[in-house]
Amino acid sequence: MSYTDATIQLLSPEGTLVENDVTAQYLPLISALTDEQLLEFHRQMVVIRRFDVEAANLQRQGHLALWIPSLGQEAAQVGSGSALRPQDHIFPTYRQHVVARMRGVDLIKVIEMLRGLSHGGWDPKEVGNFHLYSVVLGSQTLHATGVAMSMTLDGSTGTGNPETDGAVLTYFGDGASSQGDVSEALVFAASYQAPTLFFLENNHWAISVPVSRQSRTPLYKRGEGFGIPSVQIDGNDVLASYAVTKQNLDAARAGGGPRFIEALTYRMGAHTTSDDPTKYRDEKDLDFWTAHDPVPRFEKFIRARGASEAFFADIKQEGDDLAADIRARTIALTPPPASSMFAHVYAEASELMQTQAAWLANYESTFEGGAA
Amino acid sequence: MTIESMSMAKALNLGLKKAMTENEKVILMGEDIGALGGVFRITEHLQSEFGQNRVLDTPLAESGIIGTAIGLAMGGFRPVCEIQFDGFVYPAFDQITSQLAKLTSRHDGKTTFPIVIRIPFGGHIGAVEHHQESPETYFAHTAGLRVISPSNPHDAYWMIQEAIQSDDPVIFLEPKSRYWPKGDVDLDASGTPLYSTRVVREGTDLTVAGYGPMVSVLLQAADIAAEEGTSLEVIDLRSLSPIDYAPVVASVQKTGRLVVASEAPGHVSVMSEVAATVTEQAFYSLEAPVLRVAGFDVPFPPAKLEANYLPDVDRVLEAVDRSLAY
Numbered sequence: 138m139s140y141t142d143a144t145i146q147l148l149s150p151e152g153t154l155v156e157n158d159v160t161a162q163y164l165p166l167i168s169a170l171t172d173e174q175l176l177e178f179h180r181q182m183v184v185i186r187r188f189d190v191e192a193a194n195l196q197r198q199g200h201l202a203l204w205i206p207s208l209g210q211e212a213a214q215v216g217s218g219s220a221l222r223p224q225d226h227i228f229p230t231y232r233q234h235v236v237a238r239m240r241g242v243d244l245i246k247v248i249e250m251l252r253g254l255s256h257g258g259w260d261p262k263e264v265g266n267f268h269l270y271s272v273v274l275g276s277q278t279l280h281a282t283g284v285a286m287s288m289t290l291d292g293s294t295g296t297g298n299p300e301t302d303g304a305v306l307t308y309f310g311d312g313a314s315s316q317g318d319v320s321e322a323l324v325f326a327a328s329y330q331a332p333t334l335f336f337l338e339n340n341h342w343a344i345s346v347p348v349s350r351q352s353r354t355p356l357y358k359r360g361e362g363f364g365i366p367s368v369q370i371d372g373n374d375v376l377a378s379y380a381v382t383k384q385n386l387d388a389a390r391a392g393g394g395p396r397f398i399e400a401l402t403y404r405m406g407a408h409t410t411s412d413d414p415t416k417y418r419d420e421k422d423l424d425f426w427t428a429h430d431p432v433p434r435f436e437k438f439i440r441a442r443g444a445s446e447a448f449f450a451d452i453k454q455e456g457d458d459l460a461a462d463i464r465a466r467t468i469a470l471t472p473p474p475a476s477s478m479f480a481h482v483y484a485e486a487s488e489l490m491q492t493q494a495a496w497l498a499n500y501e502s503t504f505e506g507g508a509a
Numbered sequence: 510m511t512i513e514s515m516s517m518a519k520a521l522n523l524g525l526k527k528a529m530t531e532n533e534k535v536i537l538m539g540e541d542i543g544a545l546g547g548v549f550r551i552t553e554h555l556q557s558e559f560g561q562n563r564v565l566d567t568p569l570a571e572s573g574i575i576g577t578a579i580g581l582a583m584g585g586f587r588p589v590c591e592i593q594f595d596g597f598v599y600p601a602f603d604q605i606t607s608q609l610a611k612l613t614s615r616h617d618g619k620t621t622f623p624i625v626i627r628i629p630f631g632g633h634i635g636a637v638e639h640h641q642e643s644p645e646t647y648f649a650h651t652a653g654l655r656v657i658s659p660s661n662p663h664d665a666y667w668m669i670q671e672a673i674q675s676d677d678p679v680i681f682l683e684p685k686s687r688y689w690p691k692g693d694v695d696l697d698a699s700g701t702p703l704y705s706t707r708v709v710r711e712g713t714d715l716t717v718a719g720y721g722p723m724v725s726v727l728l729q730a731a732d733i734a735a736e737e738g739t740s741l742e743v744i745d746l747r748s749l750s751p752i753d754y755a756p757v758v759a760s761v762q763k764t765g766r767l768v769v770a771s772e773a774p775g776h777v778s779v780m781s782e783v784a785a786t787v788t789e790q791a792f793y794s795l796e797a798p799v800l801r802v803a804g805f806d807v808p809f810p811p812a813k814l815e816a817n818y819l820p821d822v823d824r825v826l827e828a829v830d831r832s833l834a835y
Binding site for chain 1: 600677
């Protein structure tokens with residue numbers, strides 16, 4: 138599955154704006170962006186790609202149990218993430234590292250999860266409502282829809298004030314699109330006209346299973362079937378991702394009900410570091426998508442608009458600095474105390490937790506040198 | 510003291526109404542709970558009183574109900590979800606056990622999930638498949654959930670309100686065989702903390718313990734045993750997670766014998782856990798092994814066989830006799 142006649146593209150693979158009847162409604166949103174905002178898109182994509190390489194290396198060197206790369210999907214994520222307002226909520230899968238960073242998550246928190254030190258790591262209220270990663274595919278789309286329903290019920294959306302009206306963006310993938318929870322989320326969002334934007338990153342693979350096994354129809358048409366306005370975009374076009382997401386978020390926050398965007402992109406790397414795409418992937422596919430790599434495409438665009446060599450040198454340095462910082466901090470990480478596993482199982486006091494925590498502490502204190 | 514006689518169904522309805530009146534963030538969600546008032550009419554008239562934004566007739570999707578309740582809790586609400594029948598909770602199993610139960614811990618306690626999941630459970634109503642089950646063990650086995658079950662109208666009235674006030678997720682098991690018999694409800698005071706066991710009849714020869722639908726069976730058994738000269742102490746566990754063991758252990762230290770009973774199958778059950786823990790904590794007081802009276806380890810049978818399947822007074826008394834014969 139690749140681009141279709143329905144795919145909305147604002148930036149051609151050659152790095153020039155696509156001007157036609159379809160793009161006409163979106164291009165003003167691009168024209169409204171400052172040069173600084175456009176450069177910021179590129180900075181985020183380049184820096185996260187450098188981070189991604191470093192994290193994969195840390196896994197290969199034994200410092201992480203696993204790494205989940207986002208290589209190739211930067212434009213879909215940076216574009217959609219840039220369209221969000223501070224009051225919006227984001228429900229990620231486990232691959233939106235750059236959106237986490239854009240909302241204020243210290244990426245060492247993602248590293249801690251994959252080093253086996255935590256199952257969460259941040260307080261969504263402190264990082265722009267960027268919720269915790271979700272490992273059970275599609276489960277988060279229901280949580281997102283519940284938050285969106287809460288906005289409808291308490292009147293914090295749909296008032297006509299874009300500065301305060303909320304919306305919820307949930308990411309999910311082509312594999313998750315087969316999960317029942319996603320269908321139920323679409324039903325609930327449509328039924329209650331909740332301001333949920335379903336952002337499907339179709340990266341063409343669910344580990345080794347191709348999207349053709351998930352669906353015989355383009356996935357954005359699933360949204361239409363639930364009565365939800367749905368579009369397909371070129372997910373490797375950061376401008377399309379930004380503009381189409383912004384338009385749909387604004388429609389949702391204005392009381393227009395849920396929206397669905399399928400972003401066509403490609404998982405250029407492995408599912409995770411425990412995967413081996415050479416066992417199932419046709420390398421010709423990779424060639425096609427390498428030619429559609431979102432980062433060089435956008436670089437051509439901003440170079441043509443006069444981005445300086447100093448800018449490119451700066452963002453390369455920023456990526457290298459982030460990588461070095463993450464490496465140093467990763468290696469210095471230490472496990473949390475064993476007692477922490479009992480600490481927040483229940484919100485209210487639990488005698489069972491207190492008893493078991495005390496037993497473990499006492500037991501471990503009997504070992505020579507303290508805890509085992 | 511204001512005492513009123515009412516059914517458990519009515520007590521639950523009044524308890525929900527009071528909770529909704531006291532806190533506007535309390536909302537009800539479920540299938541057919543609005544205009545119909547639920548298939549057991551527990552939520553009758555609540556939608557007309559509080560409106561469709563407080564009593565949500567949901568699409569028919571249990572995972573969707575619990576999954577969106579999680580989001581609604583993140584958005585500041587206190588959802589009370591109705592699962593229509595015990596056997597329909599399983600489509601929501603992932604959202605309850607993998608999501609809801611773990612999310613407080615995953616958030617380091619900085620976000621809490623005050624969600625109540627009401628499930629009518631158990632047999633005795635002669636219904637079709639999937640309508641008479643006892644799923645409590647799955648939830649009691651899952652860290653992060655509280656699991657409780659009232660056995661009488663008074664407890665139902667208070668426990669539903671206290672469950673709604675709890676910041677932890679609560680699985681609230683309503684014994685549907687006890688929905689209609691009336692009992693006295695003290696509308697002024699609960700008298701018993703939420704997660705605590707209560708001795709409901711004092712005795713000296715043997716302790717019988719159960720919860721939810723079994724408590725009335727145990728009380729009937731105690732009446733019959735008394736006629737035969739045997740004094741049974743009857744314990745209502747009320748809470749299956751956590752379990753308040755102290756009253757059970759104290760009782761066994763007095764009587765020396767314990768029979769535990771549940772409609773749920775006995776294999777790897779809540780009552781197996783009670784038997785194991787009491788054996789650990791009261792070993793030198795026991796005159797006989799702890800005996801279990803339970804549903805058989807089979808799928809809940811067709812309705813015309815439920816009398817053969819469900820533990821009744823005679824099966825409780827059979828176990829009492831076996832215990833006393835040690």
